[in-house]
Amino acid sequence: MSDLGAALRARGMRLTPQRRRIVDALTSLEHGTPDAVAAKVADDGGATLPLSTIYRGLDALEELGIVSHTHLDHRAPTYHLADHATHIHLVCLGCGTVSEAPIATAADFAGNVRDATGFDPDVTHMAIHGWCAGCRGDKQ
Amino acid sequence: MSDLGAALRARGMRLTPQRRRIVDALTSLEHGTPDAVAAKVADDGGATLPLSTIYRGLDALEELGIVSHTHLDHRAPTYHLADHATHIHLVCLGCGTVSEAPIATAADFAGNVRDATGFDPDVTHMAIHGWCAGCRGDKQ
DNA sequence: TTGAATGCAAAAAATTTGCATATTG
DNA sequence: CAATATGCAAATTTTTTGCATTCAA
Numbered sequence: 001m002s003d004l005g006a007a008l009r010a011r012g013m014r015l016t017p018q019r020r021r022i023v024d025a026l027t028s029l030e031h032g033t034p035d036a037v038a039a040k041v042a043d044d045g046g047a048t049l050p051l052s053t054i055y056r057g058l059d060a061l062e063e064l065g066i067v068s069h070t071h072l073d074h075r076a077p078t079y080h081l082a083d084h085a086t087h088i089h090l091v092c093l094g095c096g097t098v099s100e101a102p103i104a105t106a107a108d109f110a111g112n113v114r115d116a117t118g119f120d121p122d123v124t125h126m127a128i129h130g131w132c133a134g135c136r137g138d139k140q
Numbered sequence: 141m142s143d144l145g146a147a148l149r150a151r152g153m154r155l156t157p158q159r160r161r162i163v164d165a166l167t168s169l170e171h172g173t174p175d176a177v178a179a180k181v182a183d184d185g186g187a188t189l190p191l192s193t194i195y196r197g198l199d200a201l202e203e204l205g206i207v208s209h210t211h212l213d214h215r216a217p218t219y220h221l222a223d224h225a226t227h228i229h230l231v232c233l234g235c236g237t238v239s240e241a242p243i244a245t246a247a248d249f250a251g252n253v254r255d256a257t258g259f260d261p262d263v264t265h266m267a268i269h270g271w272c273a274g275c276r277g278d279k280q
Numbered sequence: 281t282t283g284a285a286t287g288c289a290a291a292a293a294a295t296t297t298g299c300a301t302a303t304t305g
Numbered sequence: 306c307a308a309t310a311t312g313c314a315a316a317t318t319t320t321t322t323g324c325a326t327t328c329a330a
Contacts, residue, residue, distance in 0.1 A: 012286055014329050032318085050287055057285090062233055071211040075295075075319075090259045093202060103255050108250035113268065116306065117241050121270035128253065129208065129213065130261035133205045154304050154309055174294085190312055195295065195309090215294075215320075 008062050018049055022057045025083050026067065030099055032123075033076045034058060068129040078116040079126050094135025101128075147204050158189055162197045166207065166221050171265075173216045174198060188269055210267040220265050229267040232274025241268075 004023060005015035025038055025040035027033065032040065034054050042048045044066045058079055061067035073096065080086070087100040106123040113121050144163060145155035165180035166172065170208045172180065174194050182188045189197075198219055201207035212231055220226070227240040246263040253261050 009330080012284080016285060016329070018286070023144050023164070040197070050289095051319085052288080052321075053286060065233065065271070068233060068271070069214075074209075074217055075261075077214055090253070090257065090261065093205065093208060093262070099257065103260070105252035105256055106249055109246055109252075110289090111242050112245035112249075113228075113230070113270075116245055117230065118273040119232070119239060119241065119268075119270055120231070120272075120276050121230065121268045123268070126258060126268065127208070128259075128261045128263070128266065130253075130259055131205070133258040134262075136260050151305080152309080155308060156304075158311070190314095191294085192296075192313080193311060200310090 007066060008060075011064060013060055013064075016130070017063070018053050018058050019061065020051065021046065021063065021089055022054060023066070026079060027084075030084060030086070031078050032079055032082050033115065037079065039090055059104065068122050068125065069133055070125050078125075078127075082122065082124070084124070086125055088123065092132040094127055094131055097132055098134045099132065145208065147206060148200075151204060153200055158193050159197050159201065161186065161189065162194060163201065163206070163221070166219060167224075170224060170226070171220050173218055175231050177219065201241075208262055208265065210265050212267055218265075222262065222264070224264070226265055227263065228263065230272070231267055231269050232272040232275055233269055234271055237272055240270065 004020070008015050008019070021041050021044065022037060025037050025044065029036060029040050034051060037058070038049060038051055038054045041054070058067055058069075062069065065082055068080055068082045069077045070089065072078050075127075086103070088103060088106060090099045091099055103123060106126065106135045110121050113119055114115055144160070148155050148159070159224055161181050161184065161191055162177060165177050165184065169176060169180050174191060177198070178189060178194045196235055202209065205222055207219055209220045210218045210229065212218050213231055213236065226243070228243060228246060230239045243263060246266065250261050250263045253259055253275070
């Protein structure tokens, strides 16, 4: 996929084997923290990449819009390919459980935001915090 | 507000002066990282609270649903009172700028999620990542 | 050739934990 | 009184940085 190379070059950046490996790892992982990406990259063979390269690579790819991230919990930025269509993550503030909802539920929301502000939201993989059915009851 | 005390007690927790100060700080700050809360608490007079107490206090209050948090960027959990009505945060992945949108834009979205999953999303203060008008152009 | 990216090691942040002591209920 | 919270210090965990070297374009 020289699409990747072209996108990078268009911004004065370069396509390195490390970045290619990061994208590959993300492709098979679908979701992952920088740490998980490093593990996957190592798994796929070849030399281990230092975390710093992972971080810098993910940043660069995110700047390009090829990669994006959400926070499922306090301590874990979760990265994914931007064009990988999936679900919305529902994170319960009570029990911490992460469930999912179809992106369709956010379709008109994205439109509303775009219309109202000109901001183009990435609702794919969006993380929403709230209360699951069980914990909602406990609150009372 | 002994509501706070009652809520805590109902869960076997206690209302301490430290927790009260944290809530007060959050009330006047509206938004803040644990660090900012600590600073505000100190500002309001009295002894400085160790960060660990802030963290534990915010956690306890969040468990109760009195406080909630979002991630505006990689490194900063931003806490706020759950019942403080405000806006949605739009965080640009390109330039990092944080803009806002009225909560109204998410009203039906919240309903959709609730209907589809039984999960009660806290859309107040929700952080959405995406691309601002300026950066969206750059991407091309 | 030349600036961008990597590797490594060291530094900074940010968050959590252990435990004795103080406090709330 | 008993159990929960605090304070402090130390330990973790996560992320960032400096710099010499390598490599893509």
